[in-house]
Amino acid sequence: MSTQLTGLELVGDIIREHYDLGEVQTPRPLEGTHQRRHRKMVVETSSGVFVAKTYKNDPITIDALYFQHHLSHHLEQNGLPVARIQPTRDGRTFVTLDTWCLELQEFIDGHCMFVNSTTLEISGSALGRFHQVCQGIPVPPRDTRKWRFSEVPRDIFERFYAMALQERNDAIVKGHYENLNLFLKQATEALDIDKRYAFETGLIHGDWHGGNLLFQGDQLKAIIDLEFAGDGCYLEDISYAV
Known part of the structure; x- marks a missing residue:
């Protein structure tokens, strides 16, 4: 599949194609976070709210994503709270395109730790x-x-x-x-x-x-x-x- 990342609407189309989430709104940038290593977007759907993150498609990044998702699941299974990774329609934990990858994770309605x-x-x-x-x-x-x-x-x-x-x-x-x-x-x-x-x-x-x-x-x-x-x-x- 040959797809170029050209805008938020395209990201929405990719999500609709690969995930069973019902109606998917056009993603919007996640406020208050840096966008240096990858883009981070909020996606509202009929099935809930998610954070979409994009990554480069290269062997090192792919291996890292597999490990991170395995670790996230392991932490959750052992009672530690995480932002759950949303599986794709075919059961994968991220979408692989020609030059980039897309991950969806649960949107957590919270704030950074206030120190006390x-x-x-x-x-x-x-x-x-x-x-x-x-x-x-x-x-x-x-x-x-x-x-x-x-x-x-x-x-x-x-x-x-x-x-x-x-x-x-x-x-x-x-x-x-x-x-x-x-x-x-x-x-x-x-x-x-x-x-x-x-x-x-x-x-x-x-x-x-x-x-x-x-x-x-x-x-x-x-x-x-x-x-x-x-x-x-x-x-x-x-x-x-x-």
């Missing part, structure tokens, strides 16, 4: 449960030593310190700087790349933060954005969460 003692406890418990239920399942290859956000750019830190001194050049500011500097030095030594094999690894979310946890009030409704999930250090998830 209750939501922090819920987030921590959910992350621990995520790590627990994912032990032993196959994971895509990922260099577990190359942790995201593990290196602090020293030049940026020094610029922040210089800006702080312009506002308040006293012993308190200098004391905070010395304490932070000592912490960064100790952290750099503890997380040296040659020592990272000492930390326990497994399947991690890879992007665990409040923007990827959808809440209704203080109730967690969905864990989203599994694109960075893979083999990694549990400490990476924990440190990014806090």
